[in-house]
Amino acid sequence: MSTLAKTPREIHAASAYDVQKIRRDFPILHQSVHGKPLVYLDNAATTQKPLAVMEAIESYYRHDNSNIHRGVHALSERATEAYERVRVAVQKFLNAADAREIIFLRGTTEAINLVAQTYGRKNVGSGDEVLITAMEHHSNIVPWQMLCNEKGARLRVAPINDRGELLLDEFEKLLSPKTKIVAVAHLSNALGSINPLREIVRMAHARNIPVLVDGAQAVARTAVDVQVLDCDFYALSSHKLYGPTGIGVLYGKTRLLEAMPPYQGGGDMIASVTFEKTVYNRLPYKFEAGTPNIADTIGLGAAIEYLNHLGLDQIEQHEHDLLTYATEAVESVPGVRVVGTAKEKAGVLSFVMDTFHPHDIGTILDREGIAIRTGHHCAQPVMQRFGIPATARASFGLYNTRAEVDALVKGIHRVVEVLG
Ligand SMILES: Cc1ncc(COP(=O)(O)O)c(C=O)c1O
Helix, strand or coil, X not given: CCCCCXXXXXXXXXXXXXXXXXXXXXXXXXXXXXXXXXXXXXXXXXXXXXXXXXXXXXXXXXXXXXXXCCCCCHHHHHHHHHHHHHHHHHHXXXXXXXXXXXXXXXXXXXXXXXXXXXXXXXXXXXXXXXXXXXXXXXXXXXXXXXXXXXXXXEEEEECECCCCCECHHHHHHHCXXXXXXXXXXXXXXXXXEECCHHHHHHHHHCXXXXXXXECCCCCCCCCCCHHHHCCCEEEEEHHHCCCCCCCEEEEECHHHXXXXXXXXXXXXXEEEECCCCEEECCCCHHHXXXXXXXXXXXHHHHHHHHHHHHCHHHHHHHHHHHXXXXXXXXXXXXXXXXXXXXXXXXXXXXXXXXXXXXXXXXXXXHHCCEECEEECCCCHHHHHHHCCCCEEEEECXXXXXXXXXXXXXXXXXXXXXXXX
16 A cells, blocks of 8 residues: 555565456456446446355345344344354454444444444534544545534644645644544545554544544555554445445444444344333444344455455555556646645545546546546545546556556547547
């Protein structure tokens, strides 16, 4: 993930990475769009799914479909076991200390809303502050804004420089006794910048302030160890991790989760109910009201197994090589300017072109079979910071190739021909 020089072992590992073989696991990649081979470079929006994920979901519905936790019959026991096995797989994937710290939700957005509505409502009061950064996705802005509006608290924003890097000194200056929680992206979806999480956590913890990390973009691109990071909450979405939509995870430290009130009320999150009083269930079920998304949780489990098999270190190296190659190639096209040039960067290549609107760039590239994203990427304040309405964004995944980057560059030349 970093741009630092790689060791010989890492270089050897990368050379063993067989991207053509990997591509065979993703049926969707093998199609034509507008008569051209599909080049899928919209992985920051969502990733494609390997066969193993589709097969796991299908197998669950074919053989094991049943509601979990409540049944004594064989199907319910199998479904419960499969669902809970994924919790342990996620625990290991993030190196969380305990499986009870893994809560299944719809995705990153819901995970952040949960923390804002439970931890936030309990601990943030009038005159208090919530600290975020200027590179956040809307889902790590709006839930905090809603909380601050409700409580009469203030949302503070740590600035970034022209390369799209967090200004750590400024960040530290904004920490005060009023700060009740810090919420930061691990990796910016609009700029690709990687935040220095260990320093951020150290600075916040020195003042007893908990840190939530929005890991939506990072988790498929680098190995995450929540105990090494020492963050208090980590949010992720399965669909950015080569798993299905509709399922995601909140990791939280036991001590904090125990003290938080439940998020939603309903079945499964209770130990006992009378009309007078409800006793809530233990962790993690306290935060999983109602029938969960069992099938997609099992799909997430298959995605994690797939990533573990390939190795996050190898994926990171592969994407690092692609990003370096793509940045040089795209920048060499006259009139192109890359937005987001942080030293520590991964996965995302945002750019603008003189006089051409990103929407037109995206439309012409689509005619060439190339899928990129154009717009504000749910990060309007980032666009305002750089004084632009939108960018064109190519984002890379574990199955992308240098030949696809070449196709992108050819496509950008085509944009110049058509619009120039
Ligand atoms: C950095 C970041 N945070 C949060 C999200 C929201 O993820 P989801 O829509 O899966 O909840 C995204 C999605 O693009 C993202 O890139």
